[in-house]
Amino acid sequence: xxxxxxxxxxxxxxxxxxxxxxxxxxxxxxxxxxxxxxxxxxxxxxxxxxxxxxxxxxxxxxxxxxxxxxxxxxxxxxxxxxxxxxxxxxxxxxxxxxxxxxxxxxxxxxxxxxxxxxxxxxxxxxxxxxxxxxxxxxxxxxxxxxxxxxxxxxxxxxxxxxxxxxxxxxxxxxxxxxxxxxxxxxxxxxxxxxxx
Numbered sequence: 776x777x778x779x780x781x782x783x784x785x786x787x788x789x790x791x792x793x794x795x796x797x798x799x800x801x802x803x804x805x806x807x808x809x810x811x812x813x814x815x816x817x818x819x820x821x822x823x824x825x826x827x828x829x830x831x832x833x834x835x836x837x838x839x840x841x842x843x844x845x846x847x848x849x850x851x852x853x854x855x856x857x858x859x860x861x862x863x864x865x866x867x868x869x870x871x872x873x874x875x876x877x878x879x880x881x882x883x884x885x886x887x888x889x890x891x892x893x894x895x896x897x898x899x900x901x902x903x904x905x906x907x908x909x910x911x912x913x914x915x916x917x918x919x920x921x922x923x924x925x926x927x928x929x930x931x932x933x934x935x936x937x938x939x940x941x942x943x944x945x946x947x948x949x950x951x952x953x954x955x956x957x958x959x960x961x962x963x964x965x966x967x968x969x970x971x
Contacts (some may be wrong), residue, residue: 795942802933803864806926806952810863812919813955817856817876820912824849824883827905831886834896841882841889848882851875864927864952873957880957920955927952 828842835842855875859868890896931951934943943949 792942795939796946798933799930799939799943799946799948802926802930803948803952806923806930807863809919809923809926810859810955813916813923814856814860816912816916816919817852820909820916821849821853821856823905823909823912827886827902827909830899830901830905831890831893831896834893834899835889838889841886845879845882845886848875848879852879863923864930865950866953869953869955873955877957924954924956927954 824845828845831838832842852872852875855872859865859872862868896902933939934948934951
């Protein structure tokens, strides 16, 4: 009778450890999927920026430096995204992507300020359409980033709780996942406004 109880306890412990492992994998996959949603929206944003610059070029002949800064910041942000795709949740990758996105947002803000001097550009139908798509994309990025950060928090919280914290390291879950945070969160949360 005691051997049956012993093997029953061993089986319960084994199933419990398997459940911990499976939950860690599930939560990690959820935050990776949430990052994939950020990737989709950022790529959409990066695809819209050349359209924005191309439309503005015809009107802003003397603002070449500003337009080049936007394209340069877009290219750096795209490279930052590619690096982050390789390791979503990595502290270095998230910091690099956040820094590149902050630079891009600043360049777009400068472009917005310069465009205020060009009323014909602001009234251009193509510019209004690109603006609408860009604002919509900024909102989607914000929602996707919030979802990613929520999933990262769920993963980190579960991993750090007792008794999961004893099993996380041996199961390959040593590092906490990092949030995707921006330096000026008030500016980002309000989604950059690009008025043309």
